[in-house]
Amino acid sequence: MSHETQSSTLAALQPLTQKLSQGSVITPDDPSYKLHSEPFAIQKQLYPSVVLIPSTIEELSSIVRFLYSSSLEFAIRGHGFKSPSAKDVIVSMLNFKSLEYDSTKKIATVARTPSIGVTGSILNGGLSWMSSEYGGISDPINFLDAEVVKFDGTVVMASQEPGLLWSLSGGGGGFGTQMIDEVVKFNHSTPHPxxxxxxxxxxxxxxxxxxxxxxxxxxxxxxxxxxxxxxxxxxxxxxxxxxxxxxxxxxxxxxxxxxxxxxxxxxxxxxxxxxxxxxxxxxxxxxxxxxxxxxxxxxxxxxxxxxxxxxxxxxxxxxxxxxxxxxxxxxxxxxxxxxxxxxxxxxxxxxxxxxxxxxxxxxxxxxxxxxxxxxxxxxxxxxxxxEPSYHDVKGQFAELAKIEGHVEEATIASVYDQLKPVAPELLVGQWEGGSFDTGHPTHLQLRNFKWAGKDFRSVDDVDPIMRYEEDGKRTWFSDYGHARVKFRGVVTAAMVYDKFPIIDAFRYVDENTVVGAMDNKELQHSGTYYFYLRRRTQSKA
CATH class of the missing domain: 3.40.462.20 (Vanillyl-alcohol Oxidase; Chain A, domain 3)
Known part of the structure; x- marks a missing residue:
């Protein structure tokens, strides 16, 4: 990081920093810079030019609104083991460390622990020492609400926006065989929660x-x-x-x-x-x-x-x-x-x-x-x-889509389960179809049928089976309706066929790509059939 980079970052931040309280802006020469900027994993350290340390929700709101409207690279940093870094600005949340407890309602309002941020814990599954007894921190019975500063600076309670609340809920040598056997025996003895x-x-x-x-x-x-x-x-x-x-x-x-x-x-x-x-x-x-x-x-x-x-x-x-x-x-x-x-x-x-x-x-x-x-x-x-570098679910899907031969159903399922739900409105448009060969009979059936994809004219008017005729023209085969259903534990957009006991449940890859899972009651013994749809050129929701 050069002095010129730091100076230019400070200059870009001036309209914001002149409104912040004393001590809210530090640079690398400040004694507390390391505390507020250093990630746990050193390879992620990008040595930010400036660290902003808000002490109130109002300051945080101003900072978030300003940074999202700027061209500066920034990251919001807690204090956990996955804390991020950025080249220009880090927003340190260490001042948000209060704990309040309402003994009447038995509700705790918390910020962080010595080494692990509460926010990061909730976002990453919400596991704790008491998870076996009381469930994960992110489970709805425990995670009641969160005060959220959105990218435009507005401050909302997550419960006001159910989709937002849902997205936040979410984690050797010398060891003898006798001890291993005792561990397994104890775990299978159904210990107290x-x-x-x-x-x-x-x-x-x-x-x-x-x-x-x-x-x-x-x-x-x-x-x-x-x-x-x-x-x-x-x-x-x-x-x-x-x-x-x-x-x-x-x-x-x-x-x-x-x-x-x-x-x-x-x-x-x-x-x-x-x-x-x-x-x-x-x-x-x-x-x-x-x-x-x-x-x-x-x-x-x-x-x-x-x-x-x-x-x-x-x-x-x-x-x-x-x-x-x-x-x-x-x-x-x-x-x-x-x-x-x-x-x-x-x-x-x-x-x-x-x-x-x-x-x-x-x-x-x-x-x-x-x-x-x-x-x-x-x-x-x-x-x-x-880790984005090799657990990027979009990248995993892209690699799976390249495979022309057999793919294990469990491999596709592991990617499918990481994808977000799909809103029905996103599906409106024309889509080309692609199929994964897991050995499911539907794969061969659609290939022989010259399956061309699906056309969604509206959320209630869809042609699920498009095919290519000999002259290359796309034509439709049947009609059906669709609704939201729960599949593999997630509520998402799904197609319910009118004439067959079939439901296709979709997950989001990007605005122009979705993955589908077909639940066919007549072929339950064959497992789940997985396919994907890519939006046709010039076809938008």
Whole structure:
């Protein structure tokens, strides 16, 4: 960042900054610049020229309105592990850290915790130590409302705009087979919902990030964070199989939720020192083979690069998940109802690591789910693990659409589930059709039929089966109506055929592309048929 860049950014911001309170504008020479601008993963640091630190909703509104109307590159930054950066301006939200509690209504109004922003937690699935008992933070029974500053600076309560509220709801060595068996046995024993626990595999140099008190010379160690909201006596009885192990170092204590959150405080010492990527997998079960495979994948990192292994970890977050309270359609991460655990790989290299090391951590985080769970196993990616560079769902769709041969249905389903719902109005227009070959009989049927796509004349007048005649002319085959239905847990625009027991449910890729899933009652044994539509040239809603 040059002095000229900083000066030009300050000049562009002058109409805004002259209205802000003292201390709301800082530059790189300010002592607090690092606190307000540094991302957790150092490879994302873009060294912004200016940091704006609003203290009131009014200031935040003015800042957002100004920045969205400017040509400046900016980002809104909380304080969590996925905090972003920008070249020109960072808007730091650290001053929004209040907590208010209405004891009559039993409603808490909160801003952030020591290491994790509440906003980021909600947007990324809303997982916490109490998720197994009370559901995710983003579930409608817990996430009641949010004060939102929109891009034009207007301040609204998200509940005033149901679509907005919905979009916000949405997350080693020396470890013996006997312990793995005990973990699996305990998880299958249906523990109380007030109980969950984390198991960490990490190198010695990272142990201080999860230990509240230093323990020198631990060597290769497995760390357990045990959580039991029923009290110490119940906790010691429940987790005796861990606490009473020979050589176990017991640091358990009775505390409140603030004490539980403070266990993460030490993780902040690593902020800005590493390039870090995440591979979180939400799964229904972690059996003996899967746990052992995860440990093997973690150990094998050392064969690729010892430095990366020494800065990486794998965390088993057992019994953390439960179905969304209020229904999957009410949250933007419509997770399945049978998920119980989160398996998290954290892959890092030094902040000044080589380009080759960065390629390696990307490859590991990309390959880990398939290596651990197997290609045929279904897992759901927690939103916190999404990285635009290789989890870009539009990019995934584009790659799938290029495949001319067979594609696994589960592969398409994993992309489909990440896409947003479609409003019926978007579909108005003419669309060319494309088909995925999953082995479903409809794929071959439509290919032989010379399927040409679908024509939506209005939200109530649609030709679902267009075909190409021998002379190349597009003609229609049948008629039907369409409405909003729930499919795979999400309410979206769907077509209901008049003459067949078929419903096509659509998801949004972009303004000119949608993916469809056909639910055919007569072919249920064949699974779901997936296809896509691309808007024809000069055909707009």
């Amino acid at each position: 007030k109980v969950n626990y984390f198991m960490y595999l990490m190198p010695q140099q990272l142990l201080h990030t999860v230990l509240e008190k230093p323990e020198p010379d631990l060597g290769e160690t497995v760390i357990f964070h045990l959580y039991d909201a029923l009290g110490e006596e119940h906790g010691r009885a429940t987790f005796g199989w861990i606490l009473e192990k020979p050589g176990a170092i017991d640091q358990t204590r009775v505390t409140n939720m603030k004490g539980v959150l403070d266990m993460q405080r030490n993780a902040n010492v690593m902020r800005g020192t590493m390039k870090t990527l995440y591979a979180p997998m939400a799964v229904s079960d972690l059996d003996r083979v899967t746990i052992a495979r995860a440990i093997e994948v973690y150990d094998n990192i050392a064969k690729l690069d010892q430095t990366i292994h020494d800065m990486s970890s794998v965390i088993f977050e057992f019994l953390l998940l439960r179905p969304p309270i209020g229904g999957t359609a009410e949250v933007a991460w419509p997770r399945s109802n049978n998920l119980n655990h989160l398996l998290l790989f954290i892959i890092s290299c030094p902040g000044n690591g080589t380009e080759e090391q960065e390629k390696i951590i990307r490859q590991i985080s990309n390959d880990a789910p398939g290596q651990v769970l197997g290609l045929g196993t279904r897992a759901e990616v927690n939103p916190a693990g999404l």
